Amino acid sequence: MLTHRWTRRFSSRAYDLVALALLAVLYSLPVLTRPADVLPLDADLDHEVAPYVFVRESLLDLRFPIWNSYYGTGQPLLADPIASYLYPLSLAPVLAFGVIPGVKVALVLSVFLSGMGQWLLGRAVNLPRSLCLWAAALFMLSGHLANKFSDGHYAYILSYPWVPFSLAFTLLALRHRRPLWIALAALGMAMPVLAGNSQYFLFVLIAGLVAALARGAFAGFEARSWQPALATVALYAGIVALAVGLASVRLLPALVDVLPTMVKYPFQSEGSLSPYTALSFILRHLPSWEGKPTNWEWYSFLGPVPFLGLVFLYTAWRQREARQHVVIFGALGLVSLLVIAQAYPYSPFYWLGQVWPLWNALRNPMRALILTTCALITLGAIGFAYWRAQGWRAYLKTGVLAAGVLMVFLINGYVLYASGPSPTAEGGLPSRHEARPAIAWLRQHDSGVFYVQAYEQAPGEGQKLPPAHYDLLNARIKILDAYYGWYPTVSPAIWKIPAPGLRGLASDPPPLKLQARYMLVPAGQSRAFAAQGYRLAATVDGWDVIETDAALPYAFVLPPGASPEARSVRPAEVDALKPGRVLVTAVAEPGDRVIALETFYPGWTVEVDGRPGGEAVNYRGVMSAQALPGEHQYTFDYKPASARWGLALSLAAAGVLLGLLVASRRSRAPSP
Numbered sequence: 001m002l003t004h005r006w007t008r009r010f011s012s013r014a015y016d017l018v019a020l021a022l023l024a025v026l027y028s029l030p031v032l033t034r035p036a037d038v039l040p041l042d043a044d045l046d047h048e049v050a051p052y053v054f055v056r057e058s059l060l061d062l063r064f065p066i067w068n069s070y071y072g073t074g075q076p077l078l079a080d081p082i083a084s085y086l087y088p089l090s091l092a093p094v095l096a097f098g099v100i101p102g103v104k105v106a107l108v109l110s111v112f113l114s115g116m117g118q119w120l121l122g123r124a125v126n127l128p129r130s131l132c133l134w135a136a137a138l139f140m141l142s143g144h145l146a147n148k149f150s151d152g153h154y155a156y157i158l159s160y161p162w163v164p165f166s167l168a169f170t171l172l173a174l175r176h177r178r179p180l181w182i183a184l185a186a187l188g189m190a191m192p193v194l195a196g197n198s199q200y201f202l203f204v205l206i207a208g209l210v211a212a213l214a215r216g217a218f219a220g221f222e223a224r225s226w227q228p229a230l231a232t233v234a235l236y237a238g239i240v241a242l243a244v245g246l247a248s249v250r251l252l253p254a255l256v257d258v259l260p261t262m263v264k265y266p267f268q269s270e271g272s273l274s275p276y277t278a279l280s281f282i283l284r285h286l287p288s289w290e291g292k293p294t295n296w297e298w299y300s301f302l303g304p305v306p307f308l309g310l311v312f313l314y315t316a317w318r319q320r321e322a323r324q325h326v327v328i329f330g331a332l333g334l335v336s337l338l339v340i341a342q343a344y345p346y347s348p349f350y351w352l353g354q355v356w357p358l359w360n361a362l363r364n365p366m367r368a369l370i371l372t373t374c375a376l377i378t379l380g381a382i383g384f385a386y387w388r389a390q391g392w393r394a395y396l397k398t399g400v401l402a403a404g405v406l407m408v409f410l411i412n413g414y415v416l417y418a419s420g421p422s423p424t425a426e427g428g429l430p431s432r433h434e435a436r437p438a439i440a441w442l443r444q445h446d447s448g449v450f451y452v453q454a455y456e457q458a459p460g461e462g463q464k465l466p467p468a469h470y471d472l473l474n475a476r477i478k479i480l481d482a483y484y485g486w487y488p489t490v491s492p493a494i495w496k497i498p499a500p501g502l503r504g505l506a507s508d509p510p511p512l513k514l515q516a517r518y519m520l521v522p523a524g525q526s527r528a529f530a531a532q533g534y535r536l537a538a539t540v541d542g543w544d545v546i547e548t549d550a551a552l553p554y555a556f557v558l559p560p561g562a563s564p565e566a567r568s569v570r571p572a573e574v575d576a577l578k579p580g581r582v583l584v585t586a587v588a589e590p591g592d593r594v595i596a597l598e599t600f601y602p603g604w605t606v607e608v609d610g611r612p613g614g615e616a617v618n619y620r621g622v623m624s625a626q627a628l629p630g631e632h633q634y635t636f637d638y639k640p641a642s643a644r645w646g647l648a649l650s651l652a653a654a655g656v657l658l659g660l661l662v663a664s665r666r667s668r669a670p671s672p
Contacts, residue, residue: 016136020116030413056095064579066580075599079643081254082196084195087196089109107154110160112140118374119133120168135380138404139373142408143408143412145157163192163204163207167374185208187246189239189247190246190247194247208239211328248645257603271365272344298366301411304404315386329379335371340365340369438541438545512620517551534546556569557572558594593624603642603643604623609632
């Protein structure tokens, strides 16, 4: 009897998950059916996915890619707060299937996990199976996720499932206080950081805090004592501490190495606390709202059906457990709107930004609409659960719910279908295979080539061509592009984070301005770059290879008092360029400095002929070392202490997590 009941319960859950998996695949067909070399996302995907080429090959060669030397002027993979390259659920398919196919698998998997997370959240608030499935379908098809596909925000897609997952596990942990749910709640909170999304990490902390405060208030009111409330908040604090520990391998390097030089991104679009914000959930086409088009960060289409469920919440208020959930998710929806309204003094997050400046550095607070989306769907499902429909009204209820899912599937599915690289003015993107002959010619022409740029069109007319960047990375050629800039910084146009020691960009002397020695541009467009000092070197299979003599060599010796801009430098020999290691052989005189055009970051050390030479020195944003007279080999190694300490903290937290999982075997947690 027990076996039959367990089998029935497992089968019902399996049917739900299979249905969600099929819906995820059907919804994601535009991602899966595009050609193998193109993803249906805009150019934002380029800087987030192209480095997977480097990461994959490094791991297959059994080398840990702590530093990517081949993209921009260098990229610290652990300290990068928006890098998803080491996220297990995306890295595993990339290693198994290759970069582009693996990324497609990771995207579809994230869509499925989004539904699974909302399904679990429905079970955590005691919704019937049918409404759990309905809520899961709405969340995985939501406009908020669709606009991440449209914008090419890969890290946000990967971390999207962990908002409902972490909230579900947190509710279960606060209710049952079992080791299993505590461990899973902490793991769910840490996952957005591992997926390269520190903003969602803050959002899940806020969501959990709202749940803990609400549940603690209910417990304290019922017991007529502060102790249950304090115990609930203390338990949540412990969950957060464990989550921070698990994420320390990424958090600590970012906080120690990146935070001190972080600058607020100049574009932020806060909205006001307005009932009209609901329009972004209801209207598909709206020219603009709060100063931004709804097909951008404001776009969160869910249709009117979830709002219909809110009408029946008054009946749920009579039930004790349901009343708690209505308060929790109602408060979560309000708090998420206050996050968006952080530019106004009536929002507590306005004052948070006054005492904690880092909060103001977060870009686009409208991304908190993911919390509103989760709260709105859950509240709507709770309301529908208490709609006591009989007879023909039951058919009406089923029809309304099904129509809501179908509407969202068609409208937001079109967003995925329509998203993709823009065709050139000549009609159509060149195939990525067309760039390989040009790169091969470039290698033969200059075997020591380093910085290269690739453009789809002339400057000002279009984006760079992402497919060419994959070929450049495969050829182990460093990419210098519009996203990663021409200053020795880590993705300045994305984070606005200057290299450490470069707080005053107007300082004397200013940071080095870099220039690519070569560019790849479509044939016939080389003249547009003549004003920048470039000349045509060759035309190969539809590509113009242009070059300039004004670019600095990657490694060189700088005499005392000389200026790199005056080109009074002597080139040095680059022996190797590996993950986190640069080997340079240079002939120097007393007082000379050896310089490599790699971003200086805390943790770079130098050895001279295999002997320790101390730490590398920051010279105008790039690495340098005091040269010894004569010919010597200089080895620059990236060994940040923050990474070692972060790894140690994460391993310690993982030990605590394992202990909780072992303890859970002695006290089995109830199934949600």
